[in-house]
Amino acid sequence: MLSGNWRPGGQRTYLGGMYRYDAVDKTLVTERVAQFRDQTRRFLAGELSEDEFRHLRLRNGLYIQRHAPMLRVAVPYGLLSSTQLRALGGIARRYDRGYGHFTTRQNIQFNWPKLESVPDILAELAEVEMHAIQTSGNCIRNTTSDHLAGVTPDELEDPRPWCELIRQWSTFHPEFTYLPRKFKIAVTGAAQDRAASLVHDVGVHIVRGPDGNLGFEILAGGGLGRTPIIGQVVREFLPREHLLSYLEAILRVYNLEGRRDNIHKARIKILVRSLGIEEFRRRVEAEWENTRTAGPRVTAEEIERLRAFFDPPAYRALPDTDPAAGKSTAFRAWYRYNTTAHKVPGYRAVFVSLKKPDVAPGDITDTQMELVADLADRYSFGEVRVTHTQNLLLADVEQEKAYELWRALDEAGLATPNIGTLTDMICCPGLDFCSLANAGSIDVAKLINERFDDYDYVYDLGELELKMSGCMNACGHHHVGHIGILGVDKGGQEWYQITIGGAAGADASLGHVIGPSVAKNEVAETLARLLDVYIENRQAEERFLDTVRRLGVKPFKDRVYATSAAA
């Protein structure tokens, strides 16, 4: 039987394991372009005030930034077809300055479009089943997920059909379009949490219930920003047909009771904290009594319809091999760091590193996008994924083709062998682009890369997550970095506060501030001192994070501030 991702007519041409628009999706996106075109026209004609237009454009991913508008395009749970990535490359070339920036929410941002061109960009995006709906503003944002969904061996169930269900349900949800503040949902189905779900407004975990059936554990109240908080369990087990009605209950309690008087206290985490999880849960469950009958109940037919879109591609029957054997050191390093296990023998998931030392983390040029699209067609069933760590992933690569793929990526500067290491850092656009930022982050990333350019040293440090934000809004997730760097403004100067011991996975924790912030030219030296303490004290296979957890902050702090780091 043909399912959603196979072309009809008996031709078994795989379209990429992703959701394809039908008439309803197409209609909505097209009508949205028309609506936004009219809103932009009214603003440019002076019929809409700056403030009124702000509320409207923000719901469509359009910020007015330091230099120019910034347009954020949604990449639903990080999945792109090669056609879509090619279209993004074309948009980067024709409307921007030849590049785009992938974000920690698996989306892409263009930093230089003209306001009056935005409706045309949206129209081009609609042609390839893309949009910028709800990529900003106080509404339900792009649902994020595990970039290894469907291919990772440690998965209970593929979360993508549920992500798509939530995407549709949350798109233009009439009740939740004017929330107190933005609202982010992450869904995972694996043992390891690669979507930072514990620091989301709502985390949805696929779990097996007491009756043996799959359902969901629902968490709420996590978040970063000024007040970082780890999410708490609202419901341990939710039968699957109730997912949307339960989310409606949570959203309704938040919409009605979340604070609207203070933007810094308006996220759901503040409501959950002020009520306490018990009372929050009681209110949600009481409201659920209403939404469970009046709200949507997910039918088995609908979730099956969505699941069919994510059918596995036509894998070949292949043995597992070691393609690194006998190859160059450079390839072996890349294969070790930039590829990861696949549940199907003979296959490997391959990271496309967007962390080249002299390039802003997450940035990619128009021609690189087109190249990755071509490589996806050739090596990975025409599908590309965006990771929340700001890299790309080709999820289904034959191990035997890894070498060819590496050569093509390496030639294009997309094979920096650093995934999961110190230099695979997460970084927001910072002061260079963002009007909110207090301090630069891209130039600090550059300084760090210059300091730690010895791969042997970086590899010896092992798994290390360095995350950097240019301001308290924490777009760079610094609170949950093993090492976090936060840009702060001190009397007009850019300074950096360092935290250690944060983590974003299933064992999520918030980092501890080591002490007074340091000047820009001291950041790399400070990191070196922290890493020295780790190297001197680590036991066996201990990661930096584990050593910090075992020893506490003190020895690290003592070393950093023993004498001026700027010596």
Next chain:
Amino acid sequence: MPRRLLRDGQIVVDDWSYLAEAQGNAAAPLILTLAEWQKERDTWIARGGRLGVVLAPAHSVAVLVPDLEHFALIGAEFSGPSEGRGYSQARQLREHWKFPGELRATGFVRRDQVFFMARSGFNSFELPDTEIEAAAAALSTFSAAYQPSNDAGLPFKLRRRSLGTPASA
């Protein structure tokens, strides 16, 4: 000057008066604030005639529940372009408390919001007079929707994805 508004997809002259507007007209359908209603509840009931009440964003619909039968109209006020509590108030009133009367959006109401308001259960909209025609047109901004909802105020049926069926459709 009579007030025009958008009701059930049509532009009509408002047949309701707020208390301040109704002086001397004892029979006029009357819209009260929650405070006015609560202060002299029994007097208003004794007065007879149609009654309406307007909730502020912070009011819980629960305060009206024991008295729902007395109201032919409930209004929800929007305090500005980012206000969103009225959408939830409307759905609670329509879906849980089965309020059958006129549900009116007041305050900051513009063409850009009426589609969502209508889908949440509002069937009438008080807007700046210059905005009314555009708002009537904006009720058909979208011809499709993903979610099951009331769509009380939309003059036509939306094409809809069956994400789920509301048990009490």
